[in-house]
Amino acid sequence: MNQTFIALIIFIAILIFVSLEKINRTVIALSGALLFILLKILNQQEAFSAIDFNTIGLLTGMMVMVSIIKRTGLFQYLAIKISKLAHGNIFYLLFFLSIITGILSSILDNVTTIILIVPITLAICENLEISSIPLVLSEIFAANIGGTATLIGDPPNIIIGSAAHLSFMDFIINLAPFVLILLILLPFFVRLFYKKEMSQNVKEAWGRVEKFDERKAIEDPALLKKSILIFLLTILVFIFHHNLGLEAATVALVGATLLLLVSNIDPAETFLEVEWSTLFFFIGLFVVIAGVEKVGIIQWLSNKIITLTKGNLTLTTLAVLWVSGISCSFINNISYTISMVPVVHNIGAVTSFNLNPVWWALSLGACLGGNGTFIAAAANLVGVNILKRQGRIITFKEFFRIGLPIMLISIVLSSVYLYLRYLS
């Protein structure tokens, strides 16, 4: 059997097994990576140099920072404070909680956002004696949408930013305004599915929520002040990181180390919260894709795309957007994005396209596709599992009934946005 065929089989097997989630995804990615080395498709040197340490460093830095800041209780404080603005109107509550989830998720990873916001939502709903399902679902969708807005919001963006040398501000300028529109539209759309729940009268029980004292959520005021200062400083440096000639990973790691320095928290304790498994999943995938690229599969795929779209930038951009959105509703968006990066690079090399719209299409498709099914993104599974522990089961079908239309509408709107802004 020739190497191309073997590489293709390993690659497809990885995509299938990672999506089935029967075996741990990191183990699958590492096994695939090592198979490429054992079968001599790549040597060790090639494999190691395929790992994008800018992505790994940025992810690690952000994980350390978030693990320290979340101890302060700041995010709970914000969630309670904003919830109170609803003044007993369930739709307003859904609206405000979705917006804050989307905004937080643009600076935190989606799973952390869900872990922080959903429990507060449950506390509010139980005190109001209303169903938490519409709110939690809306928060899950908002987390996936909000993550699309920035370089650090969702892993596909980190991968794309690093591969295409797109800065923090590039994402803010090109994606954030459109994502904000999607975020604002989301609660109105969720309301269509839960009309009855949204019209309940909770004026009487609202007093209980009013009594929530958000100041008590702040666990360590001294750490809070230091963390906010360093976090804002880090974001400020992120805004100028390209002008300063600094890679995103450097900025995140400096922020993380500074925070470790001033917080006086034992690094060993903080590092326990770093998701090593996710980092090694990335490492395994980078090696796998380098193998797939070496045997020429990526080259073949990008040539096919160019032929099918007749070398037309508009068609290529829209094809990348739709294929990404639909694929990422079913397969893991990290593995998908890592696979697509060399494809887009190749398209750029063969054609004379300005690749930026294609990168934004990849980002929008990969991130927004996460809303399609509940297996599509980690935040979905985490949110649904928290509800399950409360005895509220959301089936694949129930999630799909709302998630799929939300995904499709957001991809349609993305098509319009990309066309009007970059292609017309």
Place this chain on the structure above:
Amino acid sequence: MKIKEVMIPDLTSVSADTPIKEAVKIMSRQRMVGLPVVDNDQNVIGIITESDITKACLPGYYKELQNPSFIPDFDQFSQQAKKIAHLPVKEFMTTTVYSLEEDTSRTQAADLLFRKHLRIVPVVRAGKLVGILTPSCLCKHAMEED
């Protein structure tokens, strides 16, 4: 020394159908942190502890919250407590019970208590309840023996 010499030869227990409210009353009267649950033949079939009952009274979101101190009142806890008061012990008891035969050595018993962080263990003879053992039984004897 065997644990039958250091245990509390107290046969206070409840049946699986005893209402939770009753079990709590007995615990509080006898100052016990848990009660063995026995069948009609005094065979130990479970154990119900203060912590099982407290957990059942806590609202579901409590465990998920990093810090629940911003929730001001006791309403949810009281409501839930009232809800479960008349339910039978069997709905909340732990059925995988660590029990000790009365001839077990103190070392083995201490190992079980400390390793599993148990605050009360039923002591049995051929499966039938003959007493209970707590960490303080072991400590008290160890301190007082010559």
